[in-house]
Amino acid sequence: MKRLVIMLLIACSAVTTISADPSASTQKKPENVIATLNAIIQKFGNSSGQTYSVNRNPNTGIIESSIKIVPFRCSTNAMQNDNVLNAVAINFPKDEPLSYQFQHIQPGSKQYFLLNVYTNNEADNTSLHVRTHDDQEMWMMCCKNPENPQLRDAYAISWVLSSDKKIANGVIYMVTSLRPDVYEKNFESSKKMFKIVGRVDDNIKDSLYNIYIADSREALYNLKDHEYVACIPVVNKRFEWQTELTKPCVGRLRCIFPDGSLCSAWIDLDFVPGETYNITVHNGYYDEDKDYERRVGRQSGKSLIEPRAAKVVEDTLTLNGVYYKADPEPDDFTKWRKNLGEQQEMQLKIRAERIQMAIEKLGKSYDMIKMYLKGTNDGYMMDVQFKEILKQNQELEAKWQDAIKFFKANGLTPMAYPKVLKEIIEVYTGQLRELDNYYKQHGAMSKAARKVNTYVLKQNEKYMDALEKVFD
Numbered sequence: 306m307k308r309l310v311i312m313l314l315i316a317c318s319a320v321t322t323i324s325a326d327p328s329a330s331t332q333k334k335p336e337n338v339i340a341t342l343n344a345i346i347q348k349f350g351n352s353s354g355q356t357y358s359v360n361r362n363p364n365t366g367i368i369e370s371s372i373k374i375v376p377f378r379c380s381t382n383a384m385q386n387d388n389v390l391n392a393v394a395i396n397f398p399k400d401e402p403l404s405y406q407f408q409h410i411q412p413g414s415k416q417y418f419l420l421n422v423y424t425n426n427e428a429d430n431t432s433l434h435v436r437t438h439d440d441q442e443m444w445m446m447c448c449k450n451p452e453n454p455q456l457r458d459a460y461a462i463s464w465v466l467s468s469d470k471k472i473a474n475g476v477i478y479m480v481t482s483l484r485p486d487v488y489e490k491n492f493e494s495s496k497k498m499f500k501i502v503g504r505v506d507d508n509i510k511d512s513l514y515n516i517y518i519a520d521s522r523e524a525l526y527n528l529k530d531h532e533y534v535a536c537i538p539v540v541n542k543r544f545e546w547q548t549e550l551t552k553p554c555v556g557r558l559r560c561i562f563p564d565g566s567l568c569s570a571w572i573d574l575d576f577v578p579g580e581t582y583n584i585t586v587h588n589g590y591y592d593e594d595k596d597y598e599r600r601v602g603r604q605s606g607k608s609l610i611e612p613r614a615a616k617v618v619e620d621t622l623t624l625n626g627v628y629y630k631a632d633p634e635p636d637d638f639t640k641w642r643k644n645l646g647e648q649q650e651m652q653l654k655i656r657a658e659r660i661q662m663a664i665e666k667l668g669k670s671y672d673m674i675k676m677y678l679k680g681t682n683d684g685y686m687m688d689v690q691f692k693e694i695l696k697q698n699q700e701l702e703a704k705w706q707d708a709i710k711f712f713k714a715n716g717l718t719p720m721a722y723p724k725v726l727k728e729i730i731e732v733y734t735g736q737l738r739e740l741d742n743y744y745k746q747h748g749a750m751s752k753a754a755r756k757v758n759t760y761v762l763k764q765n766e767k768y769m770d771a772l773e774k775v776f777d
Contacts, residue, residue, distance in 0.1 A: 335400035335448055338460050341392045342477050345462070348389075349379040350477070353749040354684055360424060367453065370424045373479040374433070376682045381466065381473055393462060397444045406447040412440050412465075417512070419538045420445070420459055423483040434538065435478060437680035441465045450481060457484045463681070476682050500547040500581040501558070501574075505539050509588050511568075513538055513561035516546055518554050518576060522610055525555045530567055531668030533559075536675070550578040553601075555609045560586075565673055575608050577601045637721035649715055656708045663701040664732055670694045671739045678746045687743075691753035698736075698760055705729060726772045733765035 356374040361367065384390050401407050410416055418436040436443040443463040450456035459482070464475025505511050515533035519525035537546045556576040560568040572591055574582060580601055585592040598604050603611050645653065670690050677687050712725065740758050744750055750758065 333403055334451060334458070335403050335446065335460065337396035338400045338446065339479075341389075341396045342460060342462060342479060344392070345377055345389055346375045346477060349377040349383070350375045351377060351684070354682060355748055356682075356746060360429060368481060369456075370422060370429065370482045371480070372422060372431075372433075372482075373477075374682065375477045376475070376684065377464075377477065378472065378474050381471055384473055393444055397446060401446065404446040404448045406445075408443070408445045410436055410441075410443045412442050415439055417538055417540055418443060418445065418461075418463075419540060420461065420478065420480065421482075421485060422480055423485060423487075432679065433478060433480070434676070434680035435461050435476075436463050437676065438465060441681070445478075455484060455487050456481055465681070474681065474683055474685070476680075497549045497551060497578045498547055499550050499576050499578055501545065502581060502583050503539075503544045503558075504585040505542045505544070506585070506587040507542060509586070510563055511539050511560045511586065512563045514544055514546075515557075515559045515561060515567070517557040517559070518548075519556075520554055522555055522573075525557060525573065528557075529668060530559075530665055531672055536561070536672075536679075548576075550576060553577045553607070553609060558584075565669070565676075567669070573610050575602045575610050637718055638724040641717050641721050645715065652711065656704070656711060660701070660704050660708065663697065663704055667694065667697050667701065667732075667736070670697060671736070674739070674743055678743065682747065684747075684751060687747070688751050688753040691751065691757050695753075695757050695760060698757070698764070701732075702764065723772060726768050729768045730765060730772065733761050733768070736761045737765065 352375075354376045356372060359371040360369045362369055397407075397409070408418065410418065416436070417434070420433040420435050422431045422433060424430060435445060441463045442465075443461065445459070445461035447457050447459045450458050459478065459480040461478040461480075462475060464473050466473055501516075503514070514537045515530075516535040516537060517525065517528050517533050519528060534548075535546055537544045554576045555573065557571050557573050559571040562568065572584070572586075580597060582597050583594045594602075602608055642650075642653070670693055673690050674687055677683050677690075709725075712722075717725075737758075740754065740761065743754060
């Protein structure tokens with residue numbers, strides 16, 4: 306009997322020891338994958354292009370999210386000699402049992418990949434475009450975070466070979482963030498959340514959708530192409546997007562084709578808190594959400610998209626082609642314009658349209674920079690765009706100078722110039738914001754980017770000085 310009691314005590318002790326062993330219940334990290342990615346960063350990583358950020362809870366000091374993005378570039382010979390590609394192909398599958406999501410996409414596949422980064426602070430949420438080109442190879446895995454079960458650790462690598470197959474350009478992603486299912490559960494109960502669930506017809510090649518939001522129909526129509534709030538990828542012919550709204554708004558979906566060009570048509574919708582709009586896009590038309598439109602949309606009597614029966618005030622076209630509502634007391638520019646002859650008015654419109662087209666072209670070039678920042682972070686391709694942006698700015702300056710000569714030749718008064726100069730300055734300040742965003746995300750200013758920044762600053766100062774002189 307005594308012996309039996311001793312054996313029971315030993316058994317209980319063993320059970321207690323196993324239960325207390327952290328390794329028995331704690332999620333393990335994919336050490337092989339981590340070691341492989343760190344080795345690539347150490348040997349081939351571009352430290353000047355690295356992005357690294359950490360968010361901690363201010364009360365507990367516990368990490369809520371962290372993002373480490375490191376571009377790398379090396380010769381394929383070096384990668385083969387160091388067995389880098391081989392190590393990726395071996396160690397991702399080796400650690401796959403530790404993951405709850407695993408994906409390997411070969412070059413040639415048309416499947417792109419977006420990694421959403423969620424935090425408890427919605428303002429810090431972002432999306433990482435891990436795979437954006439058909440010729441990229443990608444490995445990715447997501448695991449439970451060992452310290453916090455509400456968090457997810459994501460590890461990914463994507464790369465593309467140069468046309469001669471001698472150089473590999475790629476990006477490594479190591480991300481800790483709120484688990485998507487936890488994030489979505491938190492917001493599903495929110496009555497402020499508006500969501501779009503979209504499908505794309507198999508016969509069309511839409512790859513991305515820009516989302517625009519405004520408080521009114523008029524404000525939506527005055528938005529420029531680059532003033533979108535989100536760029537949503539189409540994955541497996543589907544796309545989804547959601548945002549928290551405090552009141553009904555108006556919104557727009559506009560497709561970006563695979564070549565980066567914007568579709569000439571778009572879809573305007575009522576964005577209503579607590580609602581989901583289901584849409585299927587076809588070639589030249591779309592299937593609307595009839596129930597949505599009947600309850601809260603165009604057929605509900607509450608729509609902000611449908612024109613109201615209010616009197617429309619005549620629009621006034623200014624220099625860069627943007628329409629403004631005419632003031633009760635016309636400004637000096639408007640008074641001057643009303644006195645133009647028919648031929649002069651036509652010449653003004655032609656100049657305005659040329660300037661507007663040049664500004665829109667600039668906006669598309671900056672949009673390409675944003676796509677590279679969210680995707681491959683390819684410094685070479687971004688420099689190609691910056692060289693084009695510099696050229697576009699120089700061409701735009703020539704068009705502005707031509708317009709100013711026209712104003713002077715046709716008697717524009719000095720007090721009418723502020724309206725013109727402010728619009729020019731707005732274009733340059735907008736570019737400075739874009740350049741600042743590029744620097745923050747890329748971590749450094751390339752030589753091509755610095756040239757653009759120097760030129761834009763110089764032009765901005767020139768027109769600021771001209772504006773000040775008007776009031777001297």
